[in-house]
Amino acid sequence: MPQYAYFKGEIVPIEQAKVSVMTHALNYGTGAFEGIRAYWNDKEKRLLVFRMPEHYDRMHKSCSILKIKIPHTTEELCDITCELLTKEGYTEDTYIRPLAYKASEGIGVKLHGLEDGFCIFAVPFGRYIEKEEGARVAVSSWRRIDDNAAPARAKVTGIYINSALSKTEVVERGFDEAIVLNHDGHVSEGSAENIFLVRKGKLVTPSPADNILEGITRATVMQIAEDDLGIETVERRIDRSELYIADEVFFCGTGVQVAAVIEVDGRPVGNGKIGPVTEKIRDLYFDVVKGKVAKYKSWCTPV
Numbered sequence: 001m002p003q004y005a006y007f008k009g010e011i012v013p014i015e016q017a018k019v020s021v022m023t024h025a026l027n028y029g030t031g032a033f034e035g036i037r038a039y040w041n042d043k044e045k046r047l048l049v050f051r052m053p054e055h056y057d058r059m060h061k062s063c064s065i066l067k068i069k070i071p072h073t074t075e076e077l078c079d080i081t082c083e084l085l086t087k088e089g090y091t092e093d094t095y096i097r098p099l100a101y102k103a104s105e106g107i108g109v110k111l112h113g114l115e116d117g118f119c120i121f122a123v124p125f126g127r128y129i130e131k132e133e134g135a136r137v138a139v140s141s142w143r144r145i146d147d148n149a150a151p152a153r154a155k156v157t158g159i160y161i162n163s164a165l166s167k168t169e170v171v172e173r174g175f176d177e178a179i180v181l182n183h184d185g186h187v188s189e190g191s192a193e194n195i196f197l198v199r200k201g202k203l204v205t206p207s208p209a210d211n212i213l214e215g216i217t218r219a220t221v222m223q224i225a226e227d228d229l230g231i232e233t234v235e236r237r238i239d240r241s242e243l244y245i246a247d248e249v250f251f252c253g254t255g256v257q258v259a260a261v262i263e264v265d266g267r268p269v270g271n272g273k274i275g276p277v278t279e280k281i282r283d284l285y286f287d288v289v290k291g292k293v294a295k296y297k298s299w300c301t302p303v
């Protein structure tokens, strides 16, 4: 449990960071949030926050779609986050959750004419999908929210009912994670992570027009794969049956990091073991986020 939260403009004991049952965002899902990771660096004896400005920039964009005003610039938010982490004094990997929300108390579904609230809290956080050896996944019967129904590229609290439905459906059927298709039947992403296929030595991933969240890990993977491993990424539509014949499949996201998929809908991916491309990207990704790669050190904000 965290001891503190940033709430109503200051760092307060977590018990004081409370909202009413009448809060608009609790009733209508009118919030926008981020998920940011900080990695404990044992050599430097401090936390390194991964791509924090990019997360806060995305949060400002999500909030702009929801007509929420965050009372801070990205730079200020980074400083507040470091202050909060310092106060918590964590010495292990940590997950940071900033949340902006419609804070007015009352009935009425809308976005305009409401007060905004903002908070940040941080919790210790290890792996998200436990399986080191690779995840067994299934295609969910729930389709990914279409951008014409709700903004898929914004991290909006209410939209996460879509993720929760697909995740619980497949976990209750005995799988580790869900793959979600678009309304037209093409692959969009996992329940809360982006997806990559490996085909003939190239990475293939759905494009931003496929109702994906434009993931920061996705962008990181594309950059390090190209620049450091010489592996090109093709952004294009992916058929369901392509999942069954891909050489390799993996998920990526702040929470999941880089996680191999070894089975889709009861069919082994490749030889049913973590593939060589996934392994290379995963290993490099972990070095990058932990601040071990000099060229990407600027992505890691020291606390």
Ligand code: PMP
Binding pocket: 035, 163, 189, 190, 191, 192, 193, 194, 212, 213, 214, 215, 216, 217, 218, 252, 253, 254, 255
């Ligand atoms: N898609 C969804 C629906 C997500 O919730 C996340 C996690 N934020 C991602 C993709 C991956 O995004 P990122 O790499 O920026 O964490």
